[in-house]
Amino acid sequence: MRISRRGAVDPFIVMEVMEAARAREAAGADVVHMEVGQPGAAAPARAIEAARAAMARGPLGYTVALGLPELRERIARRYAERHGVVVAPERIAVTAGASAGFLLAALALFDAGDRVALAEPGYPAYRNMARALDLIPVGVPTGPQTRFQPDAHLLADAGRAGRLAGVIAASPSNPAGTMLDRAAMAALAVECRRIGATLVSDEIYHGLEHGARAVSALEVDPDAVVINSFSKYFCMAGWRVGWIVAPPEAIAAVERLSQNLFICAPHVSQVAALAAMDAEDTLEAEVEVYRANRALLLEELPKAGFRSFAPCDGAFYLYADVGDLTDDSVAFCRRMLQEAGVAATPGVDFDPPRGRSFVRFSFAGPTARMREAARRLRDWRG
Numbered sequence: 001m002r003i004s005r006r007g008a009v010d011p012f013i014v015m016e017v018m019e020a021a022r023a024r025e026a027a028g029a030d031v032v033h034m035e036v037g038q039p040g041a042a043a044p045a046r047a048i049e050a051a052r053a054a055m056a057r058g059p060l061g062y063t064v065a066l067g068l069p070e071l072r073e074r075i076a077r078r079y080a081e082r083h084g085v086v087v088a089p090e091r092i093a094v095t096a097g098a099s100a101g102f103l104l105a106a107l108a109l110f111d112a113g114d115r116v117a118l119a120e121p122g123y124p125a126y127r128n129m130a131r132a133l134d135l136i137p138v139g140v141p142t143g144p145q146t147r148f149q150p151d152a153h154l155l156a157d158a159g160r161a162g163r164l165a166g167v168i169a170a171s172p173s174n175p176a177g178t179m180l181d182r183a184a185m186a187a188l189a190v191e192c193r194r195i196g197a198t199l200v201s202d203e204i205y206h207g208l209e210h211g212a213r214a215v216s217a218l219e220v221d222p223d224a225v226v227i228n229s230f231s232k233y234f235c236m237a238g239w240r241v242g243w244i245v246a247p248p249e250a251i252a253a254v255e256r257l258s259q260n261l262f263i264c265a266p267h268v269s270q271v272a273a274l275a276a277m278d279a280e281d282t283l284e285a286e287v288e289v290y291r292a293n294r295a296l297l298l299e300e301l302p303k304a305g306f307r308s309f310a311p312c313d314g315a316f317y318l319y320a321d322v323g324d325l326t327d328d329s330v331a332f333c334r335r336m337l338q339e340a341g342v343a344a345t346p347g348v349d350f351d352p353p354r355g356r357s358f359v360r361f362s363f364a365g366p367t368a369r370m371r372e373a374a375r376r377l378r379d380w381r382g
Contacts (some may be wrong), residue, residue, distance in 0.1 A: 006131070006132045006133070006134065007132070009128040009129075009131050009132050010124070010127075010128055010352075012124055012125060012128070012349070013124070013330075013345065013346060013348065013349035014035055014036060014037075014124075014345045014349055017035040017333065017337070017343055017344070017345055017346075018033075018035055018036055018343070020334070020337060020343070021033060021035060021337060021343040024337065024338075024341075029341060030341055031337070031341050031342070031343055032341060032342045032343065032365070032369050032370075032372055032373040032376065033343050033362075033365060033369075034342060034343055034344045034361045034362050034363065034365070034370075034373055035343040035344055035345045035362060036362060036364075037174060037232075037315075037316070037317065037362050037364065038231065038232075038237040038362075038364060039231075039232065039235040039237060039286065039316075039364050040289075040364050040365040040366055040369075041235045041286045041289075042235060043234070043235050043236045043239065043272060043276060044234070044235065044275070044276050044279030044282045044283065045279075045282070046275045046276070046278065046279050046282075047234075047236065047272040047273070047275045047276040047279060048272065049275070050271050050272055050274065050275035051268050051269075051271055051272040051275075054267075054268060054271040055268060060267040060268050060271075061267065062263050062264050062267065063094075063264045063265070063267050063270060064264065065093075065255050065258040065259040065262075065263065065264055066092070066093045066094065066251070066254075066255050066258070067092075067093060067094025067095075067243070067264065067265055067270055068094065068267075068270045068271070068274065069089065070274060071094055071270050071273060071274045072089040072090075072092040072093075072094060072243075073089045074274055074277050075087075075089070075092050075094075075243055075245075075277075076088065076089045076091075076092060078277065079216065079218065079245075082206075082213075082216075083215075083216045083218065083219050084219070085216065085218045085219055085222075087218065087245055090248065090251070091245055091246060091247065091248060091251055092243055092244070092245055092251075093243060093244045093246070093251055093254045093255065093258065094241065094242070094243050094264075094265045094270055094273075095241070095242045095243060095244060095258070095262075095265055096240050096241065096242075096262050096264075096265045096266065097229060097231065097240040097241060097242045097265075098202075098204050098227050098228065098229035098231065098242035099125065099242075100240075100242070100258075100261075100262060100265070101227045101228075101229070101242045101243065101244045102125070102126070102129060102200075102202075102227055103129060103133075103261075104244065104254045104257050104258055104261070104262075105200060105225055105227060105244055105246070105250075105254070106129065106130065106133055106135065107133065107253075107257050108246075108250050108253035108254050108257060109165075109166060109198050109200070109225065109250060110133070110135055110165050110166055110198075111165075112133070112134035112135065113134065113135070113136065114135050114136065114165035114166065115135070115136045115138050115161075115162050115163065115164050115165055116130055116135050116136070116137060116138065116164065116165060116166040116167070116168060117138045117140050117150065117155060117158045117159075117164050117166070117167045117168070117197070118130070118137050118138065118139060118140060118168050119140050119142050119148070119149065119150045119168075119169065119170070119173065120139040120140060120141050120142060120350070120351045120352075120353065120354070121142070121148065121175055121176060121319065121347065121350035121351035121354075121355060121358065122168075122170065122173065122174070122175075122350060122351070123170065123174045123175075123202070123350070124349050124350060126168050127139075138158045138161075138164065139158075139353070140154045140155065140157075140158050141154070141351075141353070141354070142154065144310070147176075147178045147310075147311055148173060148176035148178045148310050148311075148319070149169070149171070149173065149176075149178055149179075149180055149184065150167065150169055150188065151184065151187065151188065151191075152187055152188065152190075152191040155167060155188075155191050155192075155195065155197075156191075156195075159195055163195070163196070163197075164195055164197040165197060165198065166197050166198045166199075166200055167188070167192050167197050167198070167199055167200065168200045168202060169185075169188060169199065169200070169201055169202065169217075170201075170202035170203075170204075170205075171185065171201070171202075171203070171214060171215065171314075172205040172206075172208065172209065172214060172313055172314030172315040173202075173205075173315070174205070174315060174317060174350070175310075175317050175319045175345070175347070175350045175358075175360040176310035176311075176312075176317070176319045177205075177310060177311070177312035177313055177314055177315040177316075177317045177318070177319065178310055178311050178312075178313050178314075179209070179212070179214055179215070179313040179314050180215060181212065181215060182215045182219065182220065185215045185217060185219070185220050186220040186221075189217060189220045189221035189224060192221075193221075198224075198225060199217055199221060199223075199224045199225065200224075200225045200226075200227065201216070201217035201218075201224050201225070201226045201227070202227050203216060203217070203226055203227065203228045204227065204228055204229040204231065204232050204242070205232050205233070205314050205315040206228065206233065206314075207232070207233030207234075207283070207287065208232060208233055208287060208290060208314050208315050208316060209313065209314040210290075210291055210294060210312065210313060210314060211313060212313070214314055218245060222247075223247050225244065225245070225246045225247075225250060226244070226245040226246075227242065227243075227244055228242060228243050228245075229241075229242035229243075230242060230269075230273045230276060232315070233283060233287070234273065234276045234277070234279075234283060235276075235283065235286060236269070236272065236273065236276060239266070239269040239272060239273070240265070240266060240269060241265050241266065241269040241270055241272075241273045242265075289366070289367060290316045290363060290364065292367050293316070293363035293364075293365070293367055293370045294312060294316070294318070294363055296363075296367065296370055296371060296374065297318055297361065297363055297370060297373075297374060298312075298318070300371075300374035300378070301318070301320070301361070301374060301377065303374075303378050304374065304377035304378045304380070304381040304382070305324075305325060305381045306320045306322065306325075306359075306377070307324075308320065308321035309321070316362055316363050316364040317360055317361065317362055317363070318360070318361045318363065319347070319350075319358060319359075319360050320358065320359050320360075320361060321357060321358055322357055322358060322359050323357035323358075326356075326357070327356055327357060328356055329346035329347045329348060329355060329356050329357065329358060329359050330346045330348060330356075332346070332359065333345065333346045333359060336377075336380070339380055340376045340377055340379070340380035341376055342373050342376055342377060342380075344359050344360060344361050344362075345359065345360045345362075346358075346359060346360075347359055347360065361373075
């Protein structure tokens with residue numbers, strides 16, 4: 001059977017690590033999961049109850065392609081409350097997770113052959129999705145000097161080989177956990193306008209901050225396209241529901257594409273998501289767990305030889321420079337799983353050119369398990 005060139009994308013390595021960890025558990029081993037970027041907590045109780053009640057009332061059929069009107073209105077209210085930005089519900093589309101949101105946004109905004117800038121290190125699905133859509137992903141090599149975030153100078157370098165149609169920025173970022181402050185976000189938006197590129201802002205880790213509040217691109221550029229999700233802060237990773245905010249002409253294209261590709265996001269998940277938005281107390285308690293985990297690991301991992309990390313402003317990741325320990329992060333993570341029972345993700349997933357000397361640790365699990373991971377890594381390295 002012939003497989004299309006578009007299907008020949010790189011694997012999502014974190015999923016391969018997850019499968020290797022599952023196989024070890026099936027064989028009777030105890031594994032501490034620090035590989036997957038998903039909350040350790042269940043969806044808020046009120047979200048689960050709302051879903052249960054909706055299913056008890058009768059069949060849950062398709063919703064309109066853009067999502068339940070009441071959910072879109074509630075999302076709009078969140079921007080007013082959290083960011084002081086007025087967003088019309090008509091500019092919001094509910095999607096089958098942020099992944100579907102990125103796919104719909106890319107199809108609506110870019111044509112085959114367009115060049116789209118992506119920070120390295122960055123979420124690997126951006127790069128792989130772009131290639132699957134016949135876009136050209138343009139890596140923007142960031143590092144400590146820019147706090148692992150793209151800036152105007154790096155975009156200018158990336159644009160020398162050809163015009164950039166789009167720029168995808170993430171704040172807080174995956175895997176580094178760094179954020180763009182308001183001045184940096186504004187500067188990025190100005191540069192995108194100058195070069196005629198659409199700014200696509202990945203804001204799925206908003207709410208998971210360990211200091212200053214994350215800035216939405218909509219605060220500095222009303223024409224930015226924003227992708228968000230209920231997977232992270234709202235603890236609903238498996239429910240597959242997210243959203244897009246975009247200018248009206250882009251939302252019209254997203255609606256047509258969604259009708260044909262997805263019909264709609266899962267109805268029951270939309271009902272649960274609406275209820276989750278009013279579960280602030282539960283959700284903030286979980287954020288405090290992440291903050292405790294972060295503090296614990298920043299203290300304990302250096303004792304195991306992990307001494308250099310990207311600044312972790314938000315999300316639930318520590319991106320560790322392990323260049324003094326290995327030049328093959330894939331083999332290093334394989335040994336860590338086999339010998340220490342700790343699953344983590346090699347940096348090559350996020351930065352193919354330079355990731356052989358980096359490892360990402362997710363600290364989204366229970367604090368007791370993070371403490372156990374630190375103990376195992378101390379023993380393994382000691």
